Amino acid sequence: MNPLAAHALxxxxxxxxxxxxxxxxxxxxxxxxxxxxxxxxxxxxxxVGPQHHAATAKRVIWLFMADxxxxxxxxxxxxxxxxxxDKDLPESIRAGQRITTMTSGQTRxxxxxxxxxxxRHGEHGAWIxxxxxxxxxxxxxxCIVKTMNTEAINHDPAITYIQTGxxxxxxxxxxxxxxxxxxSPNKDLPAFVVLHSRIPGGAQTQALFSRLWGSGFMSTRHAxxxxxxxxxxxxxxxxxxxxxxxxxxxxxxxxxxxxxxxxSKVGDPEISSRISQYEMAFRMQTxxxxxxxxxxxxxxxxxxxxxxxxxxxxxxxxxxxxxxxAERGVPFTQVFLRGWDHHGGLPGAIRGMAPACDRPSAAxxxxxxxxxxLDDTLVIWGGEFGRTVYSQGTLTKDNxxxxxxxxxxxMWMAGGGIKGGQVYGETDDFSYNVVDKPVHIHDLxxxxxxxxxxxxxxxxxxxxxxxxxxxxxxxHVVKDILRRAAG
Numbered sequence: 001m002n003p004l005a006a007h008a009l010x011x012x013x014x015x016x017x018x019x020x021x022x023x024x025x026x027x028x029x030x031x032x033x034x035x036x037x038x039x040x041x042x043x044x045x046x047x048v049g050p051q052h053h054a055a056t057a058k059r060v061i062w063l064f065m066a067d068x069x070x071x072x073x074x075x076x077x078x079x080x081x082x083x084x085x086d087k088d089l090p091e092s093i094r095a096g097q098r099i100t101t102m103t104s105g106q107t108r109x110x111x112x113x114x115x116x117x118x119x120r121h122g123e124h125g126a127w128i129x130x131x132x133x134x135x136x137x138x139x140x141x142x143c144i145v146k147t148m149n150t151e152a153i154n155h156d157p158a159i160t161y162i163q164t165g166x167x168x169x170x171x172x173x174x175x176x177x178x179x180x181x182x183x184s185p186n187k188d189l190p191a192f193v194v195l196h197s198r199i200p201g202g203a204q205t206q207a208l209f210s211r212l213w214g215s216g217f218m219s220t221r222h223a224x225x226x227x228x229x230x231x232x233x234x235x236x237x238x239x240x241x242x243x244x245x246x247x248x249x250x251x252x253x254x255x256x257x258x259x260x261x262x263x264s265k266v267g268d269p270e271i272s273s274r275i276s277q278y279e280m281a282f283r284m285q286t287x288x289x290x291x292x293x294x295x296x297x298x299x300x301x302x303x304x305x306x307x308x309x310x311x312x313x314x315x316x317x318x319x320x321x322x323x324x325x326a327e328r329g330v331p332f333t334q335v336f337l338r339g340w341d342h343h344g345g346l347p348g349a350i351r352g353m354a355p356a357c358d359r360p361s362a363a364x365x366x367x368x369x370x371x372x373x374l375d376d377t378l379v380i381w382g383g384e385f386g387r388t389v390y391s392q393g394t395l396t397k398d399n400x401x402x403x404x405x406x407x408x409x410x411m412w413m414a415g416g417g418i419k420g421g422q423v424y425g426e427t428d429d430f431s432y433n434v435v436d437k438p439v440h441i442h443d444l445x446x447x448x449x450x451x452x453x454x455x456x457x458x459x460x461x462x463x464x465x466x467x468x469x470x471x472x473x474x475x476h477v478v479k480d481i482l483r484r485a486a487g
Contacts, residue, residue, distance in 0.1 A: 047183030048459075055453030056417025056483070057378040060178065061322045062334045063361055064380075066159060067206050067341035070387035070402050071410040073114045073350055076146055076431045077127035081113035081389065084430075085397075089390045093432050100153055102343065102392060103403045109390035111430065112400035115347050126423050131354035134362035135381075135412075140421040141365055141374070142381075142414040143481045147425030147434040150385055150406045150441045155206045155341070158384035158406065162441045163212045165470045172216035172461070174445060175332040177470045179215075179222040181459050182452060186329040188287035190225040193325055195335045197315040198229065200356045203339030203349065213334060217463040220270065224334065227288070227321075229313025245285070291324055305363040308356075319360040323367050326377050331452075340383060344393045344401035365414050378416025378451050385409050389430045408434045411444070416451045419483045439478055446475035451482070 072078065089109045103109065117130045122139035135142075152158035157167040164171040172180070175192035184191035194213045199205055213224030263271040294302075294310070297320070308314040315337045322333045337357055342349045361381055368374040386409025387402035394400075408427045414420060425437035446456040449470065456475055460467040 047179075047181055051182070051453030052455040052458055053450075053453055055451065056376070057415070057451040058376045059326050059329070059331050060333070060378045060380065060416070060448060060452070061326060061364065062174075062332075062380045063319070063357070063364070063382075064334055064336050065340055065357065065383040066208060066336050066338040067155065067204070068158075068383040068385050068387060068404065068409070069340040069353070070114075070342060070346060070350065071146070071408070072387060072389060072402070072431050073116055073346065074129045074132060074354070075127070075144060075410040075412075076408075076427060077118040077129075078113070078389075078429060078431055079118075080429050081111060084111040085113055086110045086395055089430065089432070093428065093430050095433075097407065098153065099388075100404050103388070103390070106392075109388075110395045111389055112391040112395050112402070115398055122421060124421050124423070129354075131350065132358045134358045138362050138365050138414070141369065142412045142420055143418050144410060144412045144423045145425060145439050145444075145478075145481065146408065146410050146423060146427055147436070147438045148382065148386075148409045148411050148441065148444065149434060149438055152385065153404050153406050155384065155404075156209075158404075159206075159208070159212060162384050162444075164216065165442065165445060165472055169209075169211050170216055171468070172218045172222065172470070173211075173213050173224065174448070174470060175213055175224045175334060176215040176218055176222040177449070177459065178332045178452065178454075180218055180461065181449075181454050182331050184329060184331050186287075189291065189325065189328055189330050191330065192222065192224040192332045193330055193334075194224040194226040195318040195321060195333065196226065196229070196313075197318050197335060197337045197356075198311075198313040199339050200352050203353060204341040204343070205338040206341055208336060208338065217468075218461055219272075224332075227292070229317075287328075291328065292321065294320060294324070301367060304366060306359040309360070315356050316360040316363075319364045320367075323364055323371075323373075326368065326373060327371075342387070342402060345399060346387075346401050347399055368415060374415035376416060378418065378448065379414045380411065380448070381413075382411025383409070386431075389432055405432070407432060408438075413481070417483050418451070419481055422481070424478075424481050437480070440474070442471045442475035443478050446471050447478045447481070450477045 087110065089111055094109070114129070118127045119130070120126065121128050121136040126139045126144055128136040128139060150158055150161060152161045152167050160169060161167045163173050179191035182191070192213065196208070210226070213226065215221070215223040259271050292312070302309050305316045305320050309316040309320055311317055315335070318335045322335055325333050339353050365374065365379055368377050368379070385404055385406040388405045390403070392401035392403045408431065425439060426435050427433065428435050449456045449459065456469060456471045460469045
């Protein structure tokens, strides 16, 4: 817009609000009847409105296995593959589907059966790999979805897609949508918290970008707050030397006056967000140290998560923090664990990764359950896509690699209204295609929102003249996996 025209429009708006008694009177009356409506800090906690239907979950903890774990070696048992060892994947199975450039140049696509043993567990006999003995112990509490699928075939677009609903960067993340839709009952902690787990030694991994937990075109108050494992959990959380809490309070009050003055002149909503974020940061100086101090946890609980639970930054420590945040009402917590990018040497590499995730993941579910919190906490486990049945690189009896595979992969969900003790969907004999009950990532996101009491088709945000939503124009709630249909 022409700067002169913009200035004239701004003056007109100031004149309107400054001179119209009805407008000022209405605002003043609203501030008396409900002060929260005009309080920037509290607005961030209230969400956009009431839920669309009765919720089965109050909060979400997503254990995100970034880099894509192999479903064939963990959950999707295919005993018939033993007969196909080192035989080319039948063209009738691949059916011309695209593959990545990392294997498209191979002269062969030899099938690689898993070298790991599987056994049945739980009342319904779910097949689980020997790599996950602790997760095997909670199969009656989880729903294993074997038919997740996506169109994205490379890491960055795939993880962007499942996190934001679009392969292109710039959209709000799932946690941001939840913050925008529901707000948070805890005004001393963010509505959306992100925890990055230490990468196991020698693991192959991809980069993660902050846009994966960003707010996109929404207010930045809805972006995820990433806690660090070294130093202050949040940068500048501690006061510098010579600055006490009273001094910090006076500084923030002065800064708020300047921001409020600027807000009254230009009406930029990001200034309101900035005010609320400064106030949140001040409150977090007390709430975050209390959150991250696990010295009050019983030894029996620490033992359940494993010996690494006392080491900040480990997946075990972060899973325990996720439970502590759930207790404090944080609506959306995402725990990232990278290191599953096993294009080569998979058997040895996954033997190192699986123990890092297995015990803490199961402990989180057990911990929530024994505290009576699993019923209204939705726990999700999984990555951005799956792995191929054919070997990338040289195949031997005890060694192989697996390329990216978006056509089907496995995730599991527990609590929050999910019907545990079931395996949902089925893949073909090569874990290459879905043959029954497909679940697209848009369906997953629609189901998560549904459990939280949100209709994914009605939660929208207008930007540049268009109403956006997390699932775009797609997505169906997978009601078959719900204990009862919310709403």
